[in-house]
Amino acid sequence: MKKIALALLIAGTAQAAEIPITGNVQSKCVINTDVPGVYGNPSADVLSTTPADGGVQPVIRYDVSLGNAYTAKITTPTSFSTSPALDDTVVWTGATEVSEVSDAAMSGYEAAKVTYDATTEFDMTETGSTWFKVSSTATYGYGTAFPGGSYRALVVAECIAR
Numbered sequence: 001m002k003k004i005a006l007a008l009l010i011a012g013t014a015q016a017a018e019i020p021i022t023g024n025v026q027s028k029c030v031i032n033t034d035v036p037g038v039y040g041n042p043s044a045d046v047l048s049t050t051p052a053d054g055g056v057q058p059v060i061r062y063d064v065s066l067g068n069a070y071t072a073k074i075t076t077p078t079s080f081s082t083s084p085a086l087d088d089t090v091v092w093t094g095a096t097e098v099s100e101v102s103d104a105a106m107s108g109y110e111a112a113k114v115t116y117d118a119t120t121e122f123d124m125t126e127t128g129s130t131w132f133k134v135s136s137t138a139t140y141g142y143g144t145a146f147p148g149g150s151y152r153a154l155v156v157a158e159c160i161a162r
Contacts, residue, residue, distance in 0.1 A: 027159065027161070028065040028066035028069060029063070029064050029065075029066075029069075029070040029072075029124065029159035030062070030063045030159075031060060031061070031062055031157045031158075032061040032062075032063065033058065033059075033060060033061075034059040034060065034061045034131065035056065035058055036058055037049045037055070037056055037057060037058030037134065037136065037155065038056035039055050039136075039138075039151060039153075040054025040055035041053075041054065041146070042054060044144075044145035044146065045139055045141060045143060045144055045145055045146060046137065046138070046140075047138045047140075047146065047151060048135075048136070048137045049134070049135050049136045049137070050135060050137070057133050057134060057135055058133075058134045058155055059099065059131055059132070059133055059134075060074065060131070060132045060134065060155070061129055061130070061131050061132075062129065062132070062159060063128075063129050064124045064126070064127055064128065064129075064130070064159075065127055066127065067124065067126045067127045068123075068124075068125050069124070069161060069162055070124040070159050070160060070161060070162060071121050071122065071124065071160045071162055072121065072124055072130070072157070072158075072159060072160075073120075073121050073156075073157075073158040073159075073160055074096045074119070074120050074121075074132055074134065074155065074156070074157050074158075075117075075119045075120075075155065075156040075158075076092070076094025076095065076096065076118045076119075076120075076134055076135075076136050076155060077092060077094060077136050077138070077153035077154060077155060078092050078118050079092075079153070080151055080152060080153050081152050081153060082150060082152040083150070083151045083152070084148070084150075084151075085147070086140065086146075086147070088140060088141030088142075088144050089140075089141060090138050090139065090140055090141075091138070091139045092136070092137070092138055093136075093137045093139075094118055094134065094135055094136040094137065095115075095120070096113075096115075096120040096132050096133070096134050096135075097110060097132065097133055098110040098113075098122070098130060098131070098132060098133075099132060099133035100130070100131040101129070101130050102128035102129040102130070103126050103127070103128040105125075105126045106125075106126045106128060106130055109122050109124075109130060124159075132157075134155050136153060136155070138151075138153070
């Protein structure tokens with residue numbers, strides 16, 4: 001009887017296994033730096049990417065191969081990632097604008113952009129390439145000269161899947 005009960009118990013035991021399914025997703029949105037930015041120093045207390053101030057505005061290209069699937073999110077600097085020690089406040093201003101598009105259907109991106117704080121968002125509704133020009137200005141203290149040294153700030157460019 002014990003042998004029959006043990007056989008029934010073994011035969012009735014359920015087995016389970018978890019079988020993995022994996023995959024890689026490649027984004028249909030690629031971000032490229034076409035022109036790296038450079039700060040000019042038009043006065044002792046200002047660093048600026050504006051060409052008239054001796055700077056170079058960074059240009060970021062978004063290549064989208066699936067329209068209506070992504071939002072371009074670009075945030076201008078609000079601090080230095082590298083700089084000499086600064087004892088006073090730095091006031092930041094910045095802007096992002098569409099500078100070129102690969103398709104006329106993208107012409108409405110600039111008018112439809114949403115800006116908040118230091119961030120600008122663009123709905124990438126069309127397939128193709130869009131170039132964004134970024135400006136950044138840092139003003140130090142009140143009439144206080146930036147100390148000599150190397151300064152670096154970062155523009156953050158993201159492509160958010162919707």
